[in-house]
Amino acid sequence: MPTTLNLTALSVFIGFFALVTVLGFVAARWKSGDLSQLHEWGLGGRQFGTVISWFLVGGDFYTAYTVIAVPALVYAVGAYGFFALPYTIIVYPFVFAVMPRLWKACKEGDHITAADFVQGVYGGKWFAAAIALTGIVATMPYIALQLVGMQVVIKSMGISGEVPLVIAFLILAVYTYASGLRAPAMIAFVKDIMIYIVVIAAICLIPSKLGGYSSVFTAADHFFTAKGGATGIILKPSQFTAYATLALGSALAAFMYPHTMTGVLSSASANTVRKNAIFLPAYTLLLGLIALLGYMAIAAGVKVSTNSDVVPALFATLFPSWFVGFAAAAIAISALVPAAIMSIGAANLFTRNLWKPLIQPNIAPAREAANAKLVSLAVKFGALVFIIFLPTQFAIDLQLLGGVWILQTFPAIVFSLYTRGLKLPALFLGWIAGMGVGTTLAIMQNLKPVYVLHFAGAAYPCYIGIIALVVNIVVTVVLSLVLPAKKA
Amino acid sequence: MPNDDTRPSGLGVKLLLLLPYVALLWLPFYNNVQPPLFGFPFFYWYQFLWVPLTSLILYVIYRWVR
Numbered sequence: 001m002p003t004t005l006n007l008t009a010l011s012v013f014i015g016f017f018a019l020v021t022v023l024g025f026v027a028a029r030w031k032s033g034d035l036s037q038l039h040e041w042g043l044g045g046r047q048f049g050t051v052i053s054w055f056l057v058g059g060d061f062y063t064a065y066t067v068i069a070v071p072a073l074v075y076a077v078g079a080y081g082f083f084a085l086p087y088t089i090i091v092y093p094f095v096f097a098v099m100p101r102l103w104k105a106c107k108e109g110d111h112i113t114a115a116d117f118v119q120g121v122y123g124g125k126w127f128a129a130a131i132a133l134t135g136i137v138a139t140m141p142y143i144a145l146q147l148v149g150m151q152v153v154i155k156s157m158g159i160s161g162e163v164p165l166v167i168a169f170l171i172l173a174v175y176t177y178a179s180g181l182r183a184p185a186m187i188a189f190v191k192d193i194m195i196y197i198v199v200i201a202a203i204c205l206i207p208s209k210l211g212g213y214s215s216v217f218t219a220a221d222h223f224f225t226a227k228g229g230a231t232g233i234i235l236k237p238s239q240f241t242a243y244a245t246l247a248l249g250s251a252l253a254a255f256m257y258p259h260t261m262t263g264v265l266s267s268a269s270a271n272t273v274r275k276n277a278i279f280l281p282a283y284t285l286l287l288g289l290i291a292l293l294g295y296m297a298i299a300a301g302v303k304v305s306t307n308s309d310v311v312p313a314l315f316a317t318l319f320p321s322w323f324v325g326f327a328a329a330a331i332a333i334s335a336l337v338p339a340a341i342m343s344i345g346a347a348n349l350f351t352r353n354l355w356k357p358l359i360q361p362n363i364a365p366a367r368e369a370a371n372a373k374l375v376s377l378a379v380k381f382g383a384l385v386f387i388i389f390l391p392t393q394f395a396i397d398l399q400l401l402g403g404v405w406i407l408q409t410f411p412a413i414v415f416s417l418y419t420r421g422l423k424l425p426a427l428f429l430g431w432i433a434g435m436g437v438g439t440t441l442a443i444m445q446n447l448k449p450v451y452v453l454h455f456a457g458a459a460y461p462c463y464i465g466i467i468a469l470v471v472n473i474v475v476t477v478v479l480s481l482v483l484p485a486k487k488a
Numbered sequence: 489m490p491n492d493d494t495r496p497s498g499l500g501v502k503l504l505l506l507l508p509y510v511a512l513l514w515l516p517f518y519n520n521v522q523p524p525l526f527g528f529p530f531f532y533w534y535q536f537l538w539v540p541l542t543s544l545i546l547y548v549i550y551r552w553v554r
Contacts (some may be wrong), residue, residue: 092542092546097505234519234531235519285536288535
């Protein structure tokens, strides 16, 4: 890693950062709406067509942390790190089949969060509050990890310390406060185009410098053979169930998060959601190519002390300074878009499903939007404090638990779209069981995502989120059958 | 557009949605180096191939069912 200041890279970086800052404020006037209403501030007025939604959801779902962490995992363990690819493929048949239905239900009920929808179906306030709280807690460390992504690229340009991170986040906080979801929607255009340019340049130029893709894979193969253990350019049979359940569990969890949910609900119609399920896989191709950067780093002989430095280190080795700055800006802006949408999604949940029902039931709509704006600031500030004062590993561990937790909202949200046969106490107890089992297993594994199940003498490592979801579903279904019908 | 009577039944076509899950979650299908394509071991190009295939399946369902 270069630790000297790279002025060319830094100037390019600051230039692009200034551009998106201006865009963030201009966005308040875009497709103008009354930003003192929560559905305008927090869902962009539910009017984004196919193209805007494509950029928005793409910019939201494929985050800066992904760009840093996926190649880092591939660099460290090889094929196993590729589960992100099947994950981001099989998520789309699910989005295509389920999310348009959810969009319709939310439009009809004027719901702006998943917890709103659950409240609309089952009534009461405590279970909806539990769903909202799950979403908020799962999202907080995710925002923190976007900061980690930004920190990594800022560091790669030779700047140390937390000041640039604080400045970047202050700017983000202010324009999200002013413009709501319109800001990340507009910035997502810039972010996505920049990331496409960086990745296409990387996959065209880097292999030619390293002797083509076959030598990249050969170098990775030799590297992992020497390294040993559960690594390699294909999987060990003992990794099959872990790979498959991680892909499936991540895919089922992906659109339960408040930020992806917000992206879907801000679409103009159910049909927009369907069309986006068809076209969003373009980003998955990009993600697969980004993952390969891990192997290219191996082939280029890049050595890093922290795996997450691998992408910036690879770029610094092979690209001219100005392009290193461009790539760093692309990754940093990739952190801004999801961080903004995550904080908006969490703010919507807090305001709608915790504050309003539990503390101030007769809150005026304008006051509600004002509350959400303040909460979006608090959420981002929390994430910033988290990253500055606690070890990064803590955020990574919590984000992992967050994935396990958010998956436990799946039965309440998805099954309720198809059946009215589930009962509220059953769903609540199922959620509690899933949260309990998932958290316990994760802690038993020292916060690793996989737990080994034994069947008939054979061992099957499985993603803990899936194990907990199965427990959750069994409890929910059995209790729904056993419990007496609600006294009406 | 096909006539109503030549339209595949919704359910039959919607079962296509399950194909990517089967193809990608059953690892013995593709956990091989051979045969490579453009320098990519089978494990990689097979998974990459399922990206456009999945889009295609969704497009087919979008056009013919509804």
